[in-house]
Amino acid sequence: MGDCQQVADPAAGWHPLRMPERNPTRAVRIGPITIGAGHPIAVQSMCATHTQDIEATVEQATALHEAGAGVVRLAVDSKKDAEAVAEIAARCPATLCIDLQESYRLAVDVAPHVAKLRYNPGHLYHHEKSKSARDKVALVAEAAAGNDCAIRVGVNCGSVDPAVAEQFGDDSVGAMVASALEHCGYLDDLGFDRYVVSLKDSDPRKVIEGNQRFADERPEVPLHLGVTEAGLLPDGAIKTRIAFEQLISRGIGDTIRVSLTLPNPRKPEEISVGREILEDIAGGRFRSVPDFGADRLNIISCPSCSRVENEAFVELAEAVRELTRYAEEHALTIAVMGCRVNGPGETDDADLGLWCGPAHVNLKRGPESLGSYSYDEILPRLRAELDRLIES
Numbered sequence: 001m002g003d004c005q006q007v008a009d010p011a012a013g014w015h016p017l018r019m020p021e022r023n024p025t026r027a028v029r030i031g032p033i034t035i036g037a038g039h040p041i042a043v044q045s046m047c048a049t050h051t052q053d054i055e056a057t058v059e060q061a062t063a064l065h066e067a068g069a070g071v072v073r074l075a076v077d078s079k080k081d082a083e084a085v086a087e088i089a090a091r092c093p094a095t096l097c098i099d100l101q102e103s104y105r106l107a108v109d110v111a112p113h114v115a116k117l118r119y120n121p122g123h124l125y126h127h128e129k130s131k132s133a134r135d136k137v138a139l140v141a142e143a144a145a146g147n148d149c150a151i152r153v154g155v156n157c158g159s160v161d162p163a164v165a166e167q168f169g170d171d172s173v174g175a176m177v178a179s180a181l182e183h184c185g186y187l188d189d190l191g192f193d194r195y196v197v198s199l200k201d202s203d204p205r206k207v208i209e210g211n212q213r214f215a216d217e218r219p220e221v222p223l224h225l226g227v228t229e230a231g232l233l234p235d236g237a238i239k240t241r242i243a244f245e246q247l248i249s250r251g252i253g254d255t256i257r258v259s260l261t262l263p264n265p266r267k268p269e270e271i272s273v274g275r276e277i278l279e280d281i282a283g284g285r286f287r288s289v290p291d292f293g294a295d296r297l298n299i300i301s302c303p304s305c306s307r308v309e310n311e312a313f314v315e316l317a318e319a320v321r322e323l324t325r326y327a328e329e330h331a332l333t334i335a336v337m338g339c340r341v342n343g344p345g346e347t348d349d350a351d352l353g354l355w356c357g358p359a360h361v362n363l364k365r366g367p368e369s370l371g372s373y374s375y376d377e378i379l380p381r382l383r384a385e386l387d388r389l390i391e392s
């Protein structure tokens with residue numbers, strides 16, 4: 001660990017933390033906060049309420065802000081979502097970021113109301129297939145530049161642009177890093193440098209490797225750290241802690257998000273868990289278990305967001321954990337995802353995957369679909385498949 005420097009989170013009025021020496025990233029302003037260049041490591045979160053439910057979203061974004069979230073993200077997938085953002089932004093004290101997946105063109109509608117836009121390079125190809133990724137990024141960058149917004153290039157290992165993933169075969173981390181570098185190149189060529197990058201996976205080891213490889217190539221680009229679909233407590237916090245301890249102690253990371261599967265009223269716990277991990281790192285209290293998940297049952301589940309297709313999702317994730325406790329000694333991964341945007345892709349690498357629709361849950365074994373089942377039917381069906389896997 002190198003020299004220490006004083007950092008604090010003025011938004012939350014926290015006391016300064018002495019963090020390990022950090023990479024000399026450039027400063028990126030997101031509304032009233034700045035990350036990178038030695039500024040405080042901001043803790044972020046995301047609303048799990050439906051964006052069009054303005055009351056609930058204002059309430060949750062405010063609760064996250066009051067818990068200390070430097071930035072609060074909202075998912076936007078439609079014009080109606082975008083319209084809701086204007087009112088949410090007017091009524092809520094949080095610094096807002098908009099999460100764009102397939103519908104990148106909505107950047108134009110939401111940018112006037114928020115401080116940051118996040119797009120996923122792996123989902124740009126879905127719409128307007130004849131238009132190049134570079135042109136799509138140009139649209140997002142123009143909307144950001146014209147409205148005083150920062151951008152996050154948010155790459156997920158489970159949804160890398162298929163054209164890039166194809167070139168890397170089994171090296172999924174290499175594909176994730178290449179996709180991030182490609183999009184940095186687009187933004188650099190456009191003269192837009194107010195961006196940060198994230199490279200996420202549900203496996204903390206891939207998060208560590210991906211961020212290290214990226215930071216070796218572009219040490220000046222601020223990094224947003226996170227273990228996506230880290231899942232239920234306590235495992236979700238442990239996986240996240242492993243990645244953050246390994247990266248932040250090497251100077252990598254300018255802002256963090258802890259992605260936990262929690263019922264809506266408990267969503268601010270993402271902030272307290274993130275804050276606790278940072279305090280422990282600052283205090284030299286490291287607890288990493290680098291082989292986590294390698295030799296026992298690993299349940300990953302998304303933190304849910306406004307895209308979640310059935311409110312029973314969090315209960316389902318908890319029920320899956322209870323049902324599968326008998327298999328804890330088996331080195332298998334079960335993924336539980338809340339929607340069709342990331343569910344189908346991000347369950348491909350799991351031994352068994354479930355992703356939620358409004359009335360049915362889709363069950364997969366690796367990339368193979370096993371059918372869809374009602375919320376009442378899915379657990380016995382999962383149990384039968386798990387038994388089959390264990391016996392095979």
Ligand code: SF4
Binds near residue numbers: 303
């Ligand atoms: S899988 Fe869907 S519901 Fe879950 S966090 Fe991702 S986008 Fe949101």
